[in-house]
Amino acid sequence: MTDAHALLFAVAAHGLPVEHPAPEAATPLGAPAWDALLTLVVEQRVTGHLVAAIDDGVLAAADEQRADAYGAHHRGLARDLVLERLLVHTSTRLDAAGVAHRALKGAVVAHTAYDDPARRSYGDVDVLVRADHYEHAISTLTASPDAYTRYRDPRRGFTRRYGKGVCVVDHGHEIDVHRSFVAGPFGIALRTDDLFADARSVRLGGHEVLALGPLDQFLHACYHVALGGTVPGLVAMRDVAQMLLVTGVDLDAAIGRAEAWRARAVVQRAIVCTWDAFALPADHSARAWARGYQPTRFERDAMSAYVDGARSYGTQALAGVRALSSARDRARYVGALAFPSRAYARERGGHVARWQRIVTTQRRAEDAR
Amino acid sequence: MGTPGARRLIPLAHAGVFTRRTSLAVLVLPDRDDATEPLALHGTAIPIWELFAAGRSVREVGALLAERFPNTPAGEIEDAVDDLAARLLDAGALVQA
Numbered sequence: 001m002t003d004a005h006a007l008l009f010a011v012a013a014h015g016l017p018v019e020h021p022a023p024e025a026a027t028p029l030g031a032p033a034w035d036a037l038l039t040l041v042v043e044q045r046v047t048g049h050l051v052a053a054i055d056d057g058v059l060a061a062a063d064e065q066r067a068d069a070y071g072a073h074h075r076g077l078a079r080d081l082v083l084e085r086l087l088v089h090t091s092t093r094l095d096a097a098g099v100a101h102r103a104l105k106g107a108v109v110a111h112t113a114y115d116d117p118a119r120r121s122y123g124d125v126d127v128l129v130r131a132d133h134y135e136h137a138i139s140t141l142t143a144s145p146d147a148y149t150r151y152r153d154p155r156r157g158f159t160r161r162y163g164k165g166v167c168v169v170d171h172g173h174e175i176d177v178h179r180s181f182v183a184g185p186f187g188i189a190l191r192t193d194d195l196f197a198d199a200r201s202v203r204l205g206g207h208e209v210l211a212l213g214p215l216d217q218f219l220h221a222c223y224h225v226a227l228g229g230t231v232p233g234l235v236a237m238r239d240v241a242q243m244l245l246v247t248g249v250d251l252d253a254a255i256g257r258a259e260a261w262r263a264r265a266v267v268q269r270a271i272v273c274t275w276d277a278f279a280l281p282a283d284h285s286a287r288a289w290a291r292g293y294q295p296t297r298f299e300r301d302a303m304s305a306y307v308d309g310a311r312s313y314g315t316q317a318l319a320g321v322r323a324l325s326s327a328r329d330r331a332r333y334v335g336a337l338a339f340p341s342r343a344y345a346r347e348r349g350g351h352v353a354r355w356q357r358i359v360t361t362q363r364r365a366e367d368a369r
Numbered sequence: 370m371g372t373p374g375a376r377r378l379i380p381l382a383h384a385g386v387f388t389r390r391t392s393l394a395v396l397v398l399p400d401r402d403d404a405t406e407p408l409a410l411h412g413t414a415i416p417i418w419e420l421f422a423a424g425r426s427v428r429e430v431g432a433l434l435a436e437r438f439p440n441t442p443a444g445e446i447e448d449a450v451d452d453l454a455a456r457l458l459d460a461g462a463l464v465q466a
Contacts (some may be wrong), residue, residue: 051391051392055392070393070394074391074393074394074396074409077389077391077396077407078396078398078406078409079442080389081389081396081398082398082405082406082407083386083388085387085398085400088387088400110391112370116390118390118391119388204387205385205386205400206384206385206386206400207385207399210423270439297423333429351386
């Protein structure tokens, strides 16, 4: 880890109620080190923590550096506000169409998990829709001639039953419409109806938007950290730390919920990654639970589709079979992946190329184990 | 909204806007599609914006600010408030209360 990366993590941890080593910058950084830090901070969207660290006297900065930090922060906030408005307009359209939905991540986490929403920036708009409303949601959001979905279903109804969701592009704006938190086995095992049993209303720009309840919001952050990429996202880890150490999410209840979704290993990995990233206290109860938990066989097998070197959509899709309990579901699932619609196959180079990719992906996954 | 003088007596309030506050600025994005980026309010524009939150006229906001800045002529303060209010009304960030 470079000095700039170490400072980045220290900056991102600012505001957590823990004894944390202050950034090693009691005097202003030199220009190269400052430029490297600011570049990383902007890339990782943690400018809110940077300006707070400077204003709280934790990170020394020259006047010009402080001005640079605020310039970057204000540009980030300008983007946040445009996305927040897009979220509200999206939610309003879904409400008008009678689509049950919840706002995810981004703006609602900024407003509910942090005292000051300016501390938490984001880069997209995400909504979760109830599975039986999924297709209606997509047709509602793509009703204008300028709107389209980025990916096609392999077979009609596939995403509604088994998929994560789709990206809708409308006038150049991207809206991630989710059925589940992730693709693959953990996304299939998640009981998505549970996510609509609880909600909280968040006021954004004079509108009320429904978001996930605190428990599900925490679990979603865990899925994002644990399964969102080979390298966990810094903002998502900061959310997990914030919810555990500041907003005080009920961890026991969250673990119980995760058990029903066969996803305690997801919470475990999220806690381990977060604790390691921010060097949080090893004696905390969350860390103690994560250290002691033994994942089930399903969880171990499922996790390998997300965190191994062979991670890909194809690997996750194939691994999804493990999460299906009925033979009918398994047959329908495999059938849709093996024999997708012609339009879907054409988008991906035809059936032969698709089969080659599936076989290659499977071999890579097996080799990686 | 009538003559400029009459406008100063009409109570104004924040429209449905999206905002963020930092220690240097308040960013305000009106809830309409033609507003492609937020207005950035700095300096004395910040207390003016905040005083309109409660639904006040330009004259009332000017009078409250004049108490805070006794060395500045009240007329100049009210003119500055009126100028900002006109721009915020035009942008859709303020509406009649």
